[in-house]
Amino acid sequence: MKHSSFFWFVLPSALLMLTFIAFPIISVIGQSLYQEHEQVIIEVESCGPFGCSVTEAVDLEATEALREAQPLGEWAGLAIYKDRNHLAIAEVGEAWTSRVSTGDFFGSLMNLTFYRALAFTLTYTAIVTPLTIIFGFLIAIGVNAVARAMRGPTIFLSLLPMIVTPIVGALVLFWMVDARGVLGTALQWIADDPTLSVKASTPLMWIMLMVYGIWSSAPFAFIVYYAGLQTVNTDTLEAAMIDGATRWQRIRYVVIPHLVPLTTFIALIQLMDNFRVFEPIVSFSAQAHARSLSFAIFNDLGGETRLLSSAAATSVLTIIGVGILLSPVLVRTWRDFGKQR
Amino acid sequence: MLGTAVAALSATGALACEADGRVSIIGNEFPAIQTVAAAAGECSGIEFSSNLTADHQTLNVAGMTGDPAEYTTAIVANSSIVALINEDVIQPLDDLVAEYGQDIPQQQLITVDGKIMAVAFMANAQHLVYRADVLEQIGADVPTSYEEVLAAAEQIRAAGIMENPVGGAYAAGWNLAQEFTNMYLGTGGEFFTPGTAEVSINNEQGVEALEMMKALTEYMNPDYLTHDSNATSAEWEAGNVALMNMWGSRTGVLMDDEGSEPVVYENTMVGGPLTVGDSGTPANTLWWDGWTVAKNISAEDAAATFQAMAAGSSPAILDETTMSQAVWLMEGYQPEAVNEGVLASVAAGSTPYPMRPFQGLLHTALGDNIADYLQGNESAEQTLADIEAAYTAAATEKGFLQ
Numbered sequence: 001m002k003h004s005s006f007f008w009f010v011l012p013s014a015l016l017m018l019t020f021i022a023f024p025i026i027s028v029i030g031q032s033l034y035q036e037h038e039q040v041i042i043e044v045e046s047c048g049p050f051g052c053s054v055t056e057a058v059d060l061e062a063t064e065a066l067r068e069a070q071p072l073g074e075w076a077g078l079a080i081y082k083d084r085n086h087l088a089i090a091e092v093g094e095a096w097t098s099r100v101s102t103g104d105f106f107g108s109l110m111n112l113t114f115y116r117a118l119a120f121t122l123t124y125t126a127i128v129t130p131l132t133i134i135f136g137f138l139i140a141i142g143v144n145a146v147a148r149a150m151r152g153p154t155i156f157l158s159l160l161p162m163i164v165t166p167i168v169g170a171l172v173l174f175w176m177v178d179a180r181g182v183l184g185t186a187l188q189w190i191a192d193d194p195t196l197s198v199k200a201s202t203p204l205m206w207i208m209l210m211v212y213g214i215w216s217s218a219p220f221a222f223i224v225y226y227a228g229l230q231t232v233n234t235d236t237l238e239a240a241m242i243d244g245a246t247r248w249q250r251i252r253y254v255v256i257p258h259l260v261p262l263t264t265f266i267a268l269i270q271l272m273d274n275f276r277v278f279e280p281i282v283s284f285s286a287q288a289h290a291r292s293l294s295f296a297i298f299n300d301l302g303g304e305t306r307l308l309s310s311a312a313a314t315s316v317l318t319i320i321g322v323g324i325l326l327s328p329v330l331v332r333t334w335r336d337f338g339k340q341r
Numbered sequence: 342m343l344g345t346a347v348a349a350l351s352a353t354g355a356l357a358c359e360a361d362g363r364v365s366i367i368g369n370e371f372p373a374i375q376t377v378a379a380a381a382g383e384c385s386g387i388e389f390s391s392n393l394t395a396d397h398q399t400l401n402v403a404g405m406t407g408d409p410a411e412y413t414t415a416i417v418a419n420s421s422i423v424a425l426i427n428e429d430v431i432q433p434l435d436d437l438v439a440e441y442g443q444d445i446p447q448q449q450l451i452t453v454d455g456k457i458m459a460v461a462f463m464a465n466a467q468h469l470v471y472r473a474d475v476l477e478q479i480g481a482d483v484p485t486s487y488e489e490v491l492a493a494a495e496q497i498r499a500a501g502i503m504e505n506p507v508g509g510a511y512a513a514g515w516n517l518a519q520e521f522t523n524m525y526l527g528t529g530g531e532f533f534t535p536g537t538a539e540v541s542i543n544n545e546q547g548v549e550a551l552e553m554m555k556a557l558t559e560y561m562n563p564d565y566l567t568h569d570s571n572a573t574s575a576e577w578e579a580g581n582v583a584l585m586n587m588w589g590s591r592t593g594v595l596m597d598d599e600g601s602e603p604v605v606y607e608n609t610m611v612g613g614p615l616t617v618g619d620s621g622t623p624a625n626t627l628w629w630d631g632w633t634v635a636k637n638i639s640a641e642d643a644a645a646t647f648q649a650m651a652a653g654s655s656p657a658i659l660d661e662t663t664m665s666q667a668v669w670l671m672e673g674y675q676p677e678a679v680n681e682g683v684l685a686s687v688a689a690g691s692t693p694y695p696m697r698p699f700q701g702l703l704h705t706a707l708g709d710n711i712a713d714y715l716q717g718n719e720s721a722e723q724t725l726a727d728i729e730a731a732y733t734a735a736a737t738e739k740g741f742l743q
Contacts, residue, residue: 036740039427039698043536044454048419049461049670050627050693056536057453058427058698063740074740083734091730111719111727113709179564200563202716285567288513288712299709304398304424304701309738 025319032080032312034073037066073309080313087317088112113296114314118321120206121292125274125325128213132270133263135214136221141251143222144229155226162219170283173212205289212280217273221266228262229255264329271325276318293318358384358652362645363638366391367401368416371590373463373667374630377416381653387645398424405430410635413646418630422451422459423698425633432636433457437647445651449670451631453696461631462654463667465590466691467523468625468682469612474604475502475583486616487527487553487624490584494560497583507560508576508585511715512569518707519626523586524550526692527617527624538699538741540732543725551714551721553617558715566712580605586615586625589683593665596679611678613685625686626694629670699741706732 040059045052066074082089092115095108109115139158146154161169176183177198188196198204232255240250278294281287287295293314300311364381368374370393382389392400392412398421404411406428415425425431433456438445442460451459469490471483479496482489490507497506510516525532530546533539558565562576574591576582578601587595589611594600596609614623632650634643656673664675668683676684694700706728714724736742 035738038743039740041536041538041698041741046451046453046696048451048693049448049464049629050687053693055695056533056538056697056699060427060429064429076738080738083737084730085734111713111723113731179562195563197563199567200565285512285569287709288566288716299705302399303705304421305427305699305705305739306402306424307702307735307738310735 028312028315030072032309032316033076033078035076035080035309036073037063037070038074039063076309080309081317084112085310086114086313088114113291114293114317117291117293117296120290121275121277121321123206124210124213124277124292125271127210128217128274128277129267129270131210131214132217132221132274133266135218136266137225137259139218139222140225140229141255143226155223158222159219161216162223164216166216166279167283169216170212170280173208173215174284177208199285202289205284205286209277209280209284209286209290212284213274213277217270221270224262224266225259228259232258264333268326268329271329272322275322275325293321358648359386360384360645360648361386362642363388363413364642364646364649365389365411365413366393366416366632366650367397367404367412367414368393368632369397369418369630370394372593373590373663373669374416376658376663376666377462377632377650377653379653380655380658381649384645384649384652387649389649401425402428402430405635405637408637409639409642410637413635413638413642414632414650415635416630416632417459418465418628419451419694419696420628420701420704422631422633423696424701426453426458427698430636431458431633432643434460434634434647437634437643441644441648442651446670446672449631449654451629459631459633460650460654461629461670463590463630463669464683464687465588465628465630465668466614466625466683466686467519467586467588468614468686470577470585470587470592470595470682471610471612472583472605472608473610474608475506478502483610483612484584484615485613487524487557488617490615491556491560494557494584498560503581503583505560505562505581506583507557508568508573508582508587509557509561509565510568510570510573510587511554511558511561511565512572513566513712514708515704516569516708517566517711518704520554520586521550521707521711522694522704523625524553524617526626527615527620527622529618529620529622532695532700532703533697538736540703540729540736542703543722543729547725548721549618551711551724554711555715566715577601577609578605589680589686590667592682593679611680611682613682614689614691623686623689623691625691627686627691628694630667699736699739702735702739702741703728703732706735 040062041056042059043054044057046055081087084091091112092109095105099105110119143151143154143158175181178184179197184198187198188194198208236254237250240254276294277292278298281290281292281295297311297314300307300314364387366378366381368378374393378391378393382391401412401415402424405415410430417425435457438450438457445460449461450457451461469484475497476483476493479493479500481493481496484490484493494506497503509520511520525542525546528546528549530542530544530550532542534541562568562581568576570588570591573585573587574595577585577595580602592611596606598606614625617624632654634646654671656671659669659671659673665677665679668676668680710724710728710731713719714721733742
């Protein structure tokens with residue numbers, strides 16, 4: 001392709017990506033490097049239906065001039081990244097020097113907001129991603145073996161978890177695992193413990209969030225694999241059958257090698273999605289037990305006083321995290337691409 | 342426009358309000374606010390719209406920052422007005438009060454540093470709600486302190502009436518922080534070093550407040566960290582709870598005959614504010630809800646908004662259905678049994694929720710960290726130290742601390 005035709009061909013999508021992806025990210029990075037101006041605190045009398053009292057307030061006139069001069073705020077550099085609510089450099093150093101044992105160090109680390117959120121996010125990603133791929137693959141194999149007449153309805157049913165709005169799907173599960181719900185009562189019966197409550201236990205809450213994550217994203221892996229299964233070379237399969245290969249051997253030596261490139265694709269998408277886990281934590285009211293990086297961003301923006309810079313810093317750290325997670329897959333794709341040429 | 346038409350059809354004709362301009366309301370969603378917004382919309386000659394949603398706090402600053410502002414008025418409470426004042430998006434109402442609001446009583450006017458910033462129309466507070474039949478069964482008086490609540494709860498459990506007789510909105514986040522705020526004020530604690538934004542809760546009172554909260558949770562449904570006000574109300578209506586600290590604005594729903602058995606709603610009674618320890622200060626906070634006028638709007642729209650909202654919160658809106666919706670601050674308000682808890686709180690000298698610009702940051706830090714202590718993961722002192730550290734980092738970012 002000529003350079004000029006290539007240029008005009010990609011220009012529209014390049015422009016869209018710049019406008020909707022690159023510029024917002026640059027703006028977020030910018031925001032994370034600034035903090036608010038010093039707010040001059042004065043004591044004022046405020047009165048209302050319950051009488052008068054002296055309370056602290058911000059001297060607006062004193063801060064207005066500063067705001068006008070530097071509307072972005074005060075340059076903070078990496079200060080927000082280093083503070084206790086993010087990377088907590090000082091606190092981590094302190095925990096390391098004063099540690100009694102490695103376990104003690106990790107205990108202190110888990111007491112810091114960012115690292116605790118990171119721990120949950122990574123655990124969630126590490127467990128949900130492979131299980132999603134495995135379950136998606138099993139469902140695809142299963143559906144592919146169903147009689148042709150039944151496939152339409154089976155595919156529809158298998159896709160339901162993805163069709164249901166995430167918040168609604170999570171809420172349904174949340175009510176079902178309530179101590180008085182269907183699943184909650186069943187769990188109590190199985191465990192023979194009438195006081196067992198999923199919502200009161202951190203490990204059970206983590207498991208529930210992950211079960212929900214697998215339930216809601218397995219259909220995605222399924223549909224990709226199912227499409228891939230339709231392109232498996234039937235000659236090879238028949239040849240394998242004639243050679244006496246069992247069903248398992250056919251899957252292992254013919255189907256799986258054929259689907260490997262798709263696995264890379266699914267892994268890529270799922271790693272990104274799972275690292276940004278958010279909705280189930282809100283739906284399950286799980287914030288006492290589990291927080292993710294995305295939830296931390298939401299929490300910063302949802303309070304009565306919005307913490308824009310803090311949210312921006314966590315966003316940038318999340319993007320970096322996604323980048324690190326994806327790098328092995330990306331490197332691999334790049335190498336494969338190189339080989340083909 | 343449809344809202345205006347519907348409201349006009351049901352109008353009693355008691356309101357005489359005529360103005361010319363745009364009126365656009367952003368506010369929380371509960372019956373009393375819906376009444377005020379509907380009455381404001383009845384004003385003739387205005388271009389009216391309203392957006393009442395539980396997410397109003399995430400919308401109001403953004404919706405009032407533009408010029409002209411999308412919302413001409415925000416209905417706020419004493420906690421949420423500070424964000425609007427800090428962002429400089431609402432205007433002082435002194436001139437408008439002088440011109441159109443002569444008959445608004447002084448006690449409804451919220452002044453900050455001598456300037457009228459809002460007009461309050463209702464009061465709210467959390468207070469004891471109890472089941473009279475259950476207390477009668479165990480032969481206990483109505484508790485006035487959390488210590489008595491614990492004693493009664495133990496008796497109820499021992500008598501086999503209820504397994505988890507205590508309720509409370511202890512959902513991690515805003516609700517949990519609110520319960521600590523109540524309890525800490527009840528112990529006589531001060532949140533900040535006066536005159537500064539330096540937090541000071543890692544003290545005896547802080548530990549006392551946390552310990553009392555933990556003692557109460559022993560008698561709560563084990564899922565308490567996921568129970569917000571709605572879920573707690575549902576537990577009450579299901580008949581699982583006999584004692585709880587609940588918002589006055591939500592007790593009407595508990596005492597009506599919808600959603601629960603007669604034995605529950607007939608025996609649902611309202612008590613006063615509870616105390617903790619011997620400080621004498623009730624362990625709850627007083628709240629007002631009121632309306633403001635946006636800064637970035639034309640003088641014409643500001644005047645129309647003021648007139649419509651003044652009409653919407655005038656004594657004329659009080660009738661049989663609206664009377665029990667809230668503790669109204671307007672003249673002509675007749676309290677009903679359901680509202681006694683809030684009035685008792687005012688009488689007992691409860692502390693208003695602080696109108697400090699940085700109180701919200703502490704509230705967020707509280708809501709994020711208290712669950713660790715209640716779940717037994719760490720000591721009270723460690724939790725309080727974590728809260729202080731999280732607050733300090735956030736307050737530094739916002740420029741309150743250097």
